[in-house]
Amino acid sequence: MRSVIALLMLALPCAAEVAPQRAQALQHMVQQDCGSCHGLTMKGGLGRPLTAEALAHAEPEGLALIILDGVPGTAMPAWRPLLTEDEAMWIARYLKKD
Template sequence: MPVNRLLVILALLGGAARAGEPVSDAVALERLVRQDCGSCHGLTLKGGLGPDIRPQALRHYDTETLSEVVLDGIPGTAMPPWRPLLSESDAEWIADYLLNGEPE
């Protein structure tokens, strides 16, 4: 991963993580979904360069499978792997967040 991309991601997380350490704060993870995922999937997650990732569009996924997509990306597409920056528990939190919508 280019260093510039890593620096941008860390800056967007608001300093919640340092290089090589997983993001563990739910606020930072929600920000990551809105800003980083939203940069391709649209700020409202309804789709953009990438597909719609709101709960109704992801109902064919389970948490484990969607978590793997977050961590490993989708080869041959623009969906990048996030494994270098996220722990498995962070990816599970993101998958659950995407599948179940925003907490009220």
């Protein structure tokens, strides 16, 4: 199982580049859409906390995969139909630095 996750992580781009206007839209999405489950302050709610402290142990590539594919059996949906891999990586890095 770990080797599958490692291979998937290699498939994601290393440099998550998005246009400044799209970055603003993604930031708004994180605050509103993610905040609806993870709390508007990202300190938790229905979903786990998404603070930099809570995510300190997580690798951005792993977070991006969770964003893209969701978590089966939980309320975490897959965002792959709406986000590119670069956008998911941008969100992962944004969450880790806030």
